[in-house]
Structures are given as C-alpha cells and as structure tokens.
Amino acid sequence: MSQKNYSSLSKLSGYSFPVYLSAGTEDRAQKIAKRCEGAYGFLRTTLAFEAQVCILVLAPEHWKEYTGSARYGVPQTTDARTLVVAGRDSELWQMIVPPPETLSPLAAQAMREVYAQSDGSLSVAPYMNLLAVHEIGHLYLDQATGKFDFKLPRRWLVELYCNLCLHAYVAALEPEQLPALETFPQTIVDLGFAHLPHHTLNKFEELYAGMPPQNFIWYLSKLHVAAKRLYDSRGVEILPRVWKMLLNSSEGESDAQVAERLRAEVHHEAKRVLTAWPA
Ligand SMILES: [Zn+2]
Structure with missing residues (x-):
C-alpha cells in the first residue's frame, strides 16, 4: 500500500502500527492507540487474520485534508x-x-449516570471513543477480502459484524467500559423510530451514511443492541462465524438466502436480526 504524506x-x-496525530491531541491519541493495540491483538487471535493498521488522531484543522469530509x-x-x-x-457528538x-425518567437517569460531565452536561465522547474498534473491524474485513469498503452480502450485516468486534473486545478487555458502550445505543433504540425518516434495512442499503446523522445512529444503535444479544447468547465464538459468513458472501444473495445463511452458519438468533427488523 502506498505511503501517504x-x-x-x-x-x-x-x-x-503507525499512529499519527495532530498537535494538541496527545492524551487522547495515547489512549486510542493503546485501545487499538488491544483490539488489534484480540481480533488477530479471534479471527486468525493479521491486518495492517495505520491510525490518524486528528484535530478539526486536519480533518478535511485527510478524510475529504x-x-x-x-x-x-x-x-x-x-x-x-x-x-x-x-459538535456532532452533541447533536446525536x-x-x-x-426520555423516560429511567433512561434519562441512566444517561446521566454514564455520560454526565463535571458541569452537568452530557457527552457521549466515551462511547464515540470506543468506535475506533468498530473501524478496525472494517479494516480486517477489507484486507481479508481485498476490497476497500467491503459490503457483501449486506451493508447492515457488515455493520453488525463491526459492532460485534467492538462488543466482544470491550467485554473481554475493557469490561469497565460496557456501560459507556451500551447505554447510549440502548437509549436510542428505546426511543423508537417514528420521528425518523428511515427505518427499513433496504433504506440502509440504499442510503447508508447519506442519511441524517441521527437516523444513521439509530441504525448503528439497533445493530449494536443486536450484536450484544448475539454475544450474550454464544460468547466470542459468534464473531468468527459471522466473519466466515461474510468472507464467503457473493453478490445477488436474496434476503431469504441471507436469512438462511445466518441461521445455518451463525446462529438461529442471528437470522432474527433480519426477519424481526421493522418493515
Ligand atoms: Zn461501520
């Protein structure tokens, strides 16, 4: 792969692996690099694959230059x-x-307990900072398949797999972070989707990140709750099963075929992520 400047x-x-950072982000860069080092080793063992990783921890002034966004x-x-x-x-983290x-009084209390800062405001930064591990899941899959932004047989299934990488890693190596990982997505899912423009899996395939951030977060949250449920039912062994299923995917699989493969190759509960998703 080409060496960037x-x-x-x-x-x-x-x-x-190489870690590059903007001036002024040293503390967070060290924490993220340490977390990614743990996730890198965890996934290498669990998936029996070794990916190449390069991490950029950026301040706002460098974001556009390196992401294009x-x-x-x-x-x-x-x-x-x-x-x-x-x-x-x-600011985006505040928007979501x-x-x-x-929120219900119980949900509002749970959010305060996990995300309140010293000035009383809520910040989901502890959740957002865990998502680096989800992204490492993408890198593993992209390299194992040789395709950047791999999305077969479905984008939502790739996101479920990445959330499973994240959940399994946190449960195994940073269990004290489970409340930060679980509370925000559970709260979002409990709010329902009546206020959002999109909620079907077909819309997710069609629009992906091209939808409003709040809507994208709802899909990601729902897929996190599903990943947690799968992890809780079978433990870490569920992860290499989803991984193998994705590596053996091809274009043109119907929903019925995907559902059957989830049942046969992963777990009967995994099939329900598709069949019980709101239509
Ligand atoms: Zn993702």
Whole structure:
C-alpha cells in the first residue's frame, strides 16, 4: 500500500502500527492507540487474520485534508489500512444526544449516570471513543477480502459484524467500559423510530451514511443492541462465524438466502436480526 504524506502530523512510537496525530491531541491519541493495540491483538487471535493498521488522531484543522469530509468527528476508514478518529470532542457528538425531556425518567437517569460531565452536561465522547474498534473491524474485513469498503452480502450485516468486534473486545478487555458502550445505543433504540425518516434495512442499503446523522445512529444503535444479544447468547465464538459468513458472501444473495445463511452458519438468533427488523 502506498505511503501517504503525513508531514503535517507527528508520530507516536511504541505501537505495533503507525499512529499519527495532530498537535494538541496527545492524551487522547495515547489512549486510542493503546485501545487499538488491544483490539488489534484480540481480533488477530479471534479471527486468525493479521491486518495492517495505520491510525490518524486528528484535530478539526486536519480533518478535511485527510478524510475529504467537512464533518468532524465521524470515526472512519479512508482506505483498507487507515483509520481516522477525532482527537477532540465534536459538535456532532452533541447533536446525536437525545434531549433529556424526550426520555423516560429511567433512561434519562441512566444517561446521566454514564455520560454526565463535571458541569452537568452530557457527552457521549466515551462511547464515540470506543468506535475506533468498530473501524478496525472494517479494516480486517477489507484486507481479508481485498476490497476497500467491503459490503457483501449486506451493508447492515457488515455493520453488525463491526459492532460485534467492538462488543466482544470491550467485554473481554475493557469490561469497565460496557456501560459507556451500551447505554447510549440502548437509549436510542428505546426511543423508537417514528420521528425518523428511515427505518427499513433496504433504506440502509440504499442510503447508508447519506442519511441524517441521527437516523444513521439509530441504525448503528439497533445493530449494536443486536450484536450484544448475539454475544450474550454464544460468547466470542459468534464473531468468527459471522466473519466466515461474510468472507464467503457473493453478490445477488436474496434476503431469504441471507436469512438462511445466518441461521445455518451463525446462529438461529442471528437470522432474527433480519426477519424481526421493522418493515
Ligand atoms: Zn461501520
């Protein structure tokens, strides 16, 4: 893979992969690099595959240059090897927090317990900062298939797999982070989807990240709750099963074929992610 020019960034040493960062993001870059090192080893063992990883931890002034997008804060991969995350909190992360008055008293309390900052405001930064591991899941899949942004047989299934990578990693290596990982997506799912323009899996395939951020977060949250349920039913062994299913995917599989493969190759519960999804 070509070596990019990161001359406007500095480099962290001491990790199994290159980590580049913007000035002023050192603390978060160290934490993210340490987390990614753990996830890298965990996935290498669990998936029996070794990916190449390069991590960029960026301040807002470098975001557009390296991602091509003006929207600061969305963790993403920019090629089959490179993962880009925010080194500072993003306004976007505030936008996706549901206003407390829309939540049940129990949900509002759970959100406060997990995400309240010293000034009393809520920040889902602890959740967003975990998503680097989801993105490493994409890098593993892209490299194993040789296709950047691999999306077969369905994009939603790839996102489910990445969330499973994230959930299994946190459960195994950072269990104290489980509340930060689970509370926000569960709250979003509990709010339902009547206020959102899209909710079907077909719409997700069609629009993917081209929908409003709140709507995309709803899909990602629902797929997180599904990943947690799968993990809780069979433990870490569910992850290599989904991985193998994705590697053996081809274009043109019907929903009925995908559902049957999920039942036969993953778990009967996995089939329900598709068959019980709201139509
Ligand atoms: Zn993803």
